[in-house]
Amino acid sequence: MTGNKTFAASLRWWRQQRGFSQLALAGHTDISQRHLSFLELGRASPSREMVDRLAAALDIPLRQHNALLLAAGFAPIWRQRDLAAPDLAEVTSALDYMLAQQEPYPAVVVDRHWNLLKANAAAAHMVEFLVGPIAPKTQINLADALVAPDVLRPYLINWAAVVRHFIRSVEADAAADGLIETTSLLERLMGYKDVRSALSLAPDKADNGPVLAMHFRKHDASLRLFTTIATLGTPQDITLQELRIECFFPMDDATATLLRSWANAPR
Secondary structure, rough: OOOOHHHHHHHHHHHHOOOOHHHHHHHOOOOOOOOHHHHHOOOOOOOOHHHHHHHHHHOOOOHHEEEEHHHOOOOOOOOOOHHHHHHHHHHHHHHHHHHHHHHOEEEEEOOOOOEEEEEOOOHHHHHHHHHOOOOOOOHHHHHHHHOOOOOHHEEEEOOHHHHHHHHHHHHHHHHHHHHHHHHHHHHHHOOOOOOHHHHHOOOOOOOOOOOOEEEEEEOOOOEEEEEEEEEOOOOOHHHHOOOOOEEEEEEHHHHHHHHHHHHHOOO
């Protein structure tokens, strides 16, 4: 499809994904249902302002907003910079500050598809403890590391419960962003051994804490951690909108003590 038909199909897809009827979306964007219907049929061409209004009403991410503009015949408006770009220096400085403040507990910065972009020293200590040293500049995808059978799984006692929760979050991402890359990530994760059977299991009633902890064990050491995920509040750059800052916190005193011991150990 090209031109209006491409835009029309994309608009219809996003409206359905967001659960709007034509009448509801028309009211939300202050246009007539007839005009919206014509846009979805490719019988009317949107203005740039109309594309922007529809994207805002549908809460379309910046990357996909650009795609919608291109489909309608307009130039994209949102930039995608490398995180090391000079004009992102203040943001990267803030990210580094957050990672440093999280010490001696682990923290990482990842992109939309869980590719590792930054990590603090505590995160490096934890990974080295579990799986051994990682070569510098090695590309790491935390989703693969978590779900695959041969990276973190041998040390994650409650792997099935954690993966069940994680896969559901990736499914939600795929439904929310409409990206082929997110769908491909989900398909790749679903293809790993035992993932589908883990999804079919009922929640373990024994794990009834306030949050689901990741319980790692290696030799005599045990790590029980929960995580928080933060995003930037008002991004106007695609890279920044897709960033996630994940911080790990101990669920018990033994975990906190072990994490502090790594921070104080001579290197």
